[in-house]
Amino acid sequence: MFASHSASRGLSALILAAIAVCSYAQTPKAEFKPEVGQAGKDVVWVPSPQELVDKMLDMAKVTPRDYLIDLGSGDGRTVITAAKRGTRALGIEYNPEMVALSKRNAIEAGVSEKASFVEADIFKSDLSRATVISLFLLTELNLKLRPTILTLKPGTRIVSNTFKMGDWEPDQTAELGCDSYCTAYLWIVPARVEGRWKTAQGELTLRQEFQKFSGTLKSGNVTAPISKASLRGDQIAFIAAGAFSGFQQIAHRRAMRDQIGFGRDQAAGGVDPDAIAVDFSAEQVENVANFQAYGFLPELVARFTRVVPFRALDAATLKDILRTDVVLRMTREFKLEGFDLAIEEVVLDHLVDDALRRQTGARGLASTLTRQLEDVAFGAFGIEHGGTVYVRIAGDDLAVEIA
Numbered sequence: 001m002f003a004s005h006s007a008s009r010g011l012s013a014l015i016l017a018a019i020a021v022c023s024y025a026q027t028p029k030a031e032f033k034p035e036v037g038q039a040g041k042d043v044v045w046v047p048s049p050q051e052l053v054d055k056m057l058d059m060a061k062v063t064p065r066d067y068l069i070d071l072g073s074g075d076g077r078t079v080i081t082a083a084k085r086g087t088r089a090l091g092i093e094y095n096p097e098m099v100a101l102s103k104r105n106a107i108e109a110g111v112s113e114k115a116s117f118v119e120a121d122i123f124k125s126d127l128s129r130a131t132v133i134s135l136f137l138l139t140e141l142n143l144k145l146r147p148t149i150l151t152l153k154p155g156t157r158i159v160s161n162t163f164k165m166g167d168w169e170p171d172q173t174a175e176l177g178c179d180s181y182c183t184a185y186l187w188i189v190p191a192r193v194e195g196r197w198k199t200a201q202g203e204l205t206l207r208q209e210f211q212k213f214s215g216t217l218k219s220g221n222v223t224a225p226i227s228k229a230s231l232r233g234d235q236i237a238f239i240a241a242g243a244f245s246g247f248q249q250i251a252h253r254r255a256m257r258d259q260i261g262f263g264r265d266q267a268a269g270g271v272d273p274d275a276i277a278v279d280f281s282a283e284q285v286e287n288v289a290n291f292q293a294y295g296f297l298p299e300l301v302a303r304f305t306r307v308v309p310f311r312a313l314d315a316a317t318l319k320d321i322l323r324t325d326v327v328l329r330m331t332r333e334f335k336l337e338g339f340d341l342a343i344e345e346v347v348l349d350h351l352v353d354d355a356l357r358r359q360t361g362a363r364g365l366a367s368t369l370t371r372q373l374e375d376v377a378f379g380a381f382g383i384e385h386g387g388t389v390y391v392r393i394a395g396d397d398l399a400v401e402i403a
Helices: 002-024 050-059 078-085 094-110 137-151 247-256 284-287 315-336 345-358 362-382
Strands: 066-069 087-091 116-118 132-135 158-159 170-177 183-188 195-199 202-209 212-219 221-231 235-241 299-303 339-343 389-394 397-403
Touching: 050 066, 050 078, 050 132, 050 158, 050 183, 066 078, 078 087, 078 094, 078 116, 087 094, 094 116, 132 137, 212 235, 221 389, 235 247, 315 339, 315 345, 345 362, 345 389, 362 397
Parallel strands: 066 087, 066 132, 087 116, 132 158, 339 389
Antiparallel strands: 158 183, 170 183, 195 202, 202 212, 212 221, 221 235, 235 299, 389 397
């Protein structure tokens, strides 16, 4: 009896356990749904408005050639939006349930091949592959990430919802005008340019604070400050005052002769006509009247590590400028007054030859033609009833007549 009773009790226990297991297996686990304000590792979760996500990606000029990393990717909406634009994107999220949710959302959106998500700590993750980084973190967390961000490849774009980077001012700001979390910021990682650089034009000394910099260009005994400094990623530009070659010789020739260009006939043994930086006094730098009279300024417009010297334009280039700019513009002006403008091909050749002879370059192309046409315009516009203005060669000069 005892043995039989014990066996019966054991069998009953096994049956009850089996029923309990089956009951548990048949009850599915509730699908995770995030709640606004839920706690995270570093911040609470608040989703970015979709309109702001779109704006941030627009500001970063995201294309299919980019690789975006979203730090603290939440429900994956920024990564998924980028993937819909054809961009490969990675979301880094500490919460494993949010990572799983993001993967499901990517599958539902049909972009799981472009959008991926990993469970990781954003402060311990490799960001070097990114060309675009998106953030919706607190300012103190942005500042913690900033040293790493500044080591990324120059030109990497950083976009943030609402929170800034301390004293690193954004390159662009956009306000959407909604109730909360409606400001987008863009930064472009600047190249490291601070220091002393040897160039063909002299020694360049630069001081840098993020994308802002200042400095001087020293050529011989002259040190000129740079101005209009611009640094956008790896693209740097600035102006160093008074860096054209042969300042005194050029100004003198322009004052004494009917010759406007930079003067390719510099005296033998003089300044190299292709040189840029030379020695001159501060007073000469400040006196720009001779240059301004002909539309030039004594300034060096520079691209970092490269300076393009001024060279005379050839006849083909001058003729193309004459035909597609000067003549086209004058034709339109005459057309507005009811006149057609007919200029013979030989006239264009004559004007180009004259510009080359006088070394006026492109700036001198219009002067002779304008002088002839102004008299016609003054006498005919508003009086004549239209017609055709012909410009022809008469001897060594131009002749204009209305028919």
